[in-house]
Amino acid sequence: MRSRTLRALALATAAVAATTALAACGSSDDDNQKADTPAGAAAESKTLKLGYFPNITHAPALVGVNKGLFKDALTGTELTTQTFNAGPAAIEALLSGAIDATYIGPNPAINGWAKSNGQALKIIAGSTSGGAGLVVKEGINSPADLKGKKIATPQLGNTQDVALRAWLKENGLNADTNGGGDVSILPQDNATAVQAFAQGSIDGAWVPEPNLSKMLLESKGKLLVDEKTLWPNQQFVTTHLIVSQKFLKEYPGTVKKLLQGHIASVKYITDNNADAQKAANEQIKSLTSKPLKDEILTAAFKNLTFTNDPIAGSLFTSAKHAEEVGLLKPVDLKGIYDLGPLNELLKANGQPAVSDAAAS
Known part of the structure; x- marks a missing residue:
């Protein structure tokens, strides 16, 4: 099932890239050199540095790494990963260029957007709701x-x-x-x-x-x-996937392949929930040496929803709440989302598009 899903997503990605490729801009650095890319295709990087947390709310990352779904999708790109225990640390790593993309909660993403005056990151997909x-x-x-x-x-x-x-x-x-x-x-x-x-x-x-x-x-x-x-x-956003704007602009082809792996991981969790729980716990064990007890794992998974939808309305509301309790200065979040690549892949795979609109 996984191989068929990945083949379908790969074909969709190729079709989309051929017609709506994003233009690369900027110059490559030593860590992210451009891979050889066919004429007309979106630019790709030789490496991708992905961050995530050893936490069950990051199950799409845990499962995607454990089952090799990201590796399978990122053909021609070497994937390296780094784990974090707090959102601010992950944001600092993204700002410094130590990572290119990361799974993270909504408020750290809002803070990173505000700190960089809207220049550092884009939210490119949802991941987890609830819990x-x-x-x-x-x-x-x-x-x-x-x-x-x-x-x-x-x-x-x-x-x-x-x-x-x-x-x-x-x-x-x-x-x-x-x-x-x-x-x-x-x-x-x-x-x-x-x-x-x-x-x-x-x-x-x-x-x-x-x-x-x-x-x-x-x-x-x-x-x-x-x-x-x-x-x-x-429904409210607990975890979503963000990428540095610099990496997105320079290597849109790699970002689409990352999203291909992400979509495959969310689908795997939906279609193979019991095995996904096992894979997520195995990855937590490999990272922390402390796997979750079976009853805790089952209860936590039951309380979470894994989705490609970033549930944008809840992000805007959460930012408003932070302002109202004095923890965030007013910030313009217009442009924080770039769901174009995700929606192109979802459409090509027969899935509904997701929205970046604030709650009405």
Whole structure:
């Protein structure tokens, strides 16, 4: 099945490239030299440096690397990968040229766009939706019960931190950036928050999978807010795929092949869910030596949706929320998406196009 899918995508890519090739501009550097490219085809690089996280919310990357789907798609290009544990580090790597593309959450992408005045990156595909929420101790049954409580988020200004602060504000509660206010928000990495919740030193945490499932299943936590219930159609961007603008301009052919591998990975997860879970966990084990327990893996996968759609409306809303809680200066996100190559491939493969429009 995988080989047939890749052959179909490869033919689609070739057909699209022949008629709508993107022009290369700029000069190549030592690490990304142009590969020999047939006349009329979009320019390709000899190398591609891809970033992703050893986290189940990055399953399309985990599966794509583990099953060789990116390698199969990137014919003529050598793929190297680098993993990160936090969005800001991945953005810095992209800005410095240490990587060419990366899977990442929405708020780091927004911050990278703002920091570079819209010059550093483009969002080229969706990846993951859902899988985040507020887990609390028993006895906390409403927003009012959170007064005086300690709640963790992964990092000040990160995607889950913004979601918590916006939800608190909507429910008449305040929290400042120093841990004060009606609710004390404590920035802690996910592993620390999971341990702190188990030990009882915090009252809850707004976390992504698989940490949400760990807190529910291992520490008998209670899900007070499932974040997807706060969004239209219960969909919001958790992870998407971005690329540096420089690389996109110079090597559009390679970017299309990267997208071909990405589409194949999302399809593989959809068509082979059990094996995809195993492949993702194998990749996590190879990267961290700590695979997820089967019950955690199954619960986390069930709570996530893997999609090519970047769910653009949720990105614009998330940026608005960050502005409203004082964590982001007003930023113009017009142009942050370039979904043309993705939509060309989807159309050629008989799949519906995705939109870069803000929510209406």
